[in-house]
Amino acid sequence: MKIVTCSAPVNIAVIKYWGKRDEELLLPINDSVxxxxxxxxxxxxIAASPxxxxxxxxxxxxxxxxxxxxxxxxxxxxxxxxxxxxASKEILSWKLHICSExxxxxxxGLASSAAGYACLVYTLATLYGxxxxxxxxxxxxxxxxxxxxxxxxxxxxxxxxNRADGKDSIAVQLAPHTHWPEMEILILVVSDNRKKTSSTxxxxxxxxxxxxxxxxxxxxxxKRVQDISKAIQEKDFQTFAExxxxxxxxxxxxxxxTYPPCVYLNDVSHAIIDLIHRYNxxxxxxxxxxxxxxxxxxxxxxxxxxxxxxxxLVKRAFxxxxxxxxxxxxxxxxxxxxxxxxxxxxxxxxxIGHNLLKYIIHTKIGDGPQILPESQSLLNSSGLxxxx
Numbered sequence: 281m282k283i284v285t286c287s288a289p290v291n292i293a294v295i296k297y298w299g300k301r302d303e304e305l306l307l308p309i310n311d312s313v314x315x316x317x318x319x320x321x322x323x324x325x326i327a328a329s330p331x332x333x334x335x336x337x338x339x340x341x342x343x344x345x346x347x348x349x350x351x352x353x354x355x356x357x358x359x360x361x362x363x364x365x366x367a368s369k370e371i372l373s374w375k376l377h378i379c380s381e382x383x384x385x386x387x388x389g390l391a392s393s394a395a396g397y398a399c400l401v402y403t404l405a406t407l408y409g410x411x412x413x414x415x416x417x418x419x420x421x422x423x424x425x426x427x428x429x430x431x432x433x434x435x436x437x438x439x440x441x442n443r444a445d446g447k448d449s450i451a452v453q454l455a456p457h458t459h460w461p462e463m464e465i466l467i468l469v470v471s472d473n474r475k476k477t478s479s480t481x482x483x484x485x486x487x488x489x490x491x492x493x494x495x496x497x498x499x500x501x502x503k504r505v506q507d508i509s510k511a512i513q514e515k516d517f518q519t520f521a522e523x524x525x526x527x528x529x530x531x532x533x534x535x536x537x538t539y540p541p542c543v544y545l546n547d548v549s550h551a552i553i554d555l556i557h558r559y560n561x562x563x564x565x566x567x568x569x570x571x572x573x574x575x576x577x578x579x580x581x582x583x584x585x586x587x588x589x590x591x592x593l594v595k596r597a598f599x600x601x602x603x604x605x606x607x608x609x610x611x612x613x614x615x616x617x618x619x620x621x622x623x624x625x626x627x628x629x630x631x632i633g634h635n636l637l638k639y640i641i642h643t644k645i646g647d648g649p650q651i652l653p654e655s656q657s658l659l660n661s662s663g664l665x666x667x668x
Contacts, residue, residue: 281329284407285657288399288649290320291429292579294524296531299487305446306425310497312438314429318646319611322395324380324403327663332375357419379658397423398430402649417451433457433647462584467641470548470576479574482542489539521569528571548636549576562626588617611642
């Protein structure tokens with residue numbers, strides 16, 4: 281029996297992926313750009329053995345049926361690559377035990393599927409010795425579209441491609457995680473519940489019914505991708521922030537233009553948007569950029585020097601009974617800096633509501649998937665979950 285354990289990170293898009301031109305191959309209608317995050321990741325252990333009776337899988341402590349079309353599709357791609365590599369037929373017949381867990385909420389609009397499938401693909405590639413030999417982002421894409429971006433650290437572009445077979449729909453790294461070390465992220469978790477409309481379902485409905493989605497893909501995204509890529513290379517936060525917020529707003533406008541509409545933001549989300557605009561206006565420059573994926577949780581991109589003040593802003597606007605608990609502010613430790621009375625007056629800073637945020641995650645731009653030591657395996661020497 282062979283056991284391998286790896287981790288793969290979450291990525292949060294600043295130019296959104298929304299809409300497929302091919303549902304089976306998960307080919308997007310437009311390019312997208314994201315930042316890979318540290319602190320938030322999926323961890324997966326895979327055991328392969330000729331003695332296993334069958335394939336088994338556990339996700340976040342619960343055994344799942346091994347019949348997901350996307351997982352089976354990923355495995356089929358690996359079988360094809362193994363055959364091309366000349367691997368023995370014996371290893372192709374070995375059954376798998378897969379155990380995976382996230383250190384953040386699943387299906388709450390925090391890119392859990394991206395981290396999960398990227399981790400599955402990277403762990404399988406490591407298990408079979410293929411991680412340096414094949415295009416992993418293309419295989420991750422057939423599991424979850426945005427998973428292709430989590431194959432790399434730093435800032436990543438998913439190129440939509442033009443080919444019908446999807447061979448040119450891959451992720452490329454725009455800049456490594458060391459390129460812009462000052463860039464950090466605050467994630468305001470409004471809800472960690474499973475969203476009512478899945479990204480897959482919402483996306484499909486938007487393609488069929490939204491009059492705006494095609495216009496965005498053809499007339500807005502190409503220039504935004506070009507401009508934000510340049511802003512990343514030049515570390516131009518003002519341009520980066522403005523494009524990020526505009527693209528998030530337009531993405532959710534398409535969701536509302538969908539029929540019936542997909543409503544991912546809630547009143548707290550809109551209050552966060554309003555607060556960030558008031559703060560930027562009062563500060564005299566754009567210090568924070570918000571972006572929302574298909575969920576109510578805000579991802580705030582900002583520079584390290586502004587994190588302490590923005591954290592104080594958020595805590596004052598959204599007071600919470602757990603504000604001093606280590607479970608409320610997670611991730612990278614930070615000491616908040618009180619906002620000046622003058623700035624607070626300009627913002628008209630007052631409490632918006634009590635206990636409206638579940639918790640806050642402080643993170644930064646991080647590296648890509650990693651191979652983990654045997655001591656971090658989720659499976660025991662028999663190939664069964666250590667935590668049952």
